Amino acid sequence: TRVGVLISGTGTNLQALIEQTRRPSSSAQIVVVISNRPGVQGLKRAALAGIQTRVVDHKLFGSRAEFDGTIDRVLEEFGVELVCLAGFMRILTGTFVKKWTGKLLNIHPSLLPSFKGVNAQKQALEAGVRVAGCTVHFVAEEVDAGAIIVQEAVPVLPTDTEETLSERIREAEHRAFPAAMELVSSGSVKLGTDGHIIWKS
Ligand SMILES: Nc1nc2ccc(CNc3ccc(C(=O)NCCCC(=O)O)cc3)cc2c(=O)[nH]1
Numbered sequence: 470t471r472v473g474v475l476i477s478g479t480g481t482n483l484q485a486l487i488e489q490t491r492r493p494s495s496s497a498q499i500v501v502v503i504s505n506r507p508g509v510q511g512l513k514r515a516a517l518a519g520i521q522t523r524v525v526d527h528k529l530f531g532s533r534a535e536f537d538g539t540i541d542r543v544l545e546e547f548g549v550e551l552v553c554l555a556g557f558m559r560i561l562t563g564t565f566v567k568k569w570t571g572k573l574l575n576i577h578p579s580l581l582p583s584f585k586g587v588n589a590q591k592q593a594l595e596a597g598v599r600v601a602g603c604t605v606h607f608v609a610e611e612v613d614a615g616a617i618i619v620q621e622a623v624p625v626l627p628t629d630t631e632e633t634l635s636e637r638i639r640e641a642e643h644r645a646f647p648a649a650m651e652l653v654s655s656g657s658v659k660l661g662t663d664g665h666i667i668w669k670s
């Protein structure tokens with residue numbers, strides 16, 4: 470499966486996906502990495518891995534529709550069949566999400582449906598939960614509400630700060646996202662027409 474990865478920054482999740490696709494058993498090949506911000510570390514990681522990169526800077530577009538349309542054109546140019554949002558921080562329009570429904574995955578640093586939106590790790594600490602984690606889900610128009618594919622839990626320690634908890638969650642992300650990408654790219658899991666996950670029997 471030809472995979473496109475969308476990033477906005479560091480790209481540690483991208484790095485985990487790159488390493489997964491290097492395994493002989495992998496059914497996925499990352500063919501392009503697109504960033505909405507120039508000069509981020511994730512672009513260097515892609516280049517080092519020999520993966521083509523494109524920058525589609527959202528600041529240069531008059532509307533979300535034009536920004537998303539340009540991303541869509543790049544994905545089509547590379548024949549992408551599955552899109553992974555890896556630390557991508559722009560909300561996507563309904564038109565784009567509809568077109569890529571069932572082929573668009575996101576990693577979120579909480580056990581959804583708890584703690585949607587930004588600073589999920591901080592929300593968990595403030596709520597006093599003893600278990601946190603990450604979720605890989607199909608992207609739906611409603612933010613952080615798509616069908617859940619993989620989750621991994623991590624303990625919250627009494628000494629935790631937002632930084633220490635975020636680091637522990639990020640290590641879980643780097644296992645969960647590659648696992649979810651493989652499940653979808655290999656056809657083991659797909660999104661049903663009713664919006665629920667279907668596991669191939
Ligand atoms: N329609 C749809 N699109 C998404 C785009 C990115 C992400 C990644 N997780 C994200 C979740 C939340 C945000 C957010 O609220 N950012 C501040 C506003 C930035 C902006 O104005 O764009 C960004 C990414 C998830 C979704 C999703 O679940 N549904």
Ligand SMILES: N[C@@H]1O[C@H](COP(=O)(O)O)[C@@H](O)[C@H]1O
Nearest residue numbers: 478479480481482556576578
């Ligand atoms: N989606 C969120 O974006 C953050 C940065 O990811 P990365 O750029 O290091 O992959 C990660 O914490 C992830 O949960």
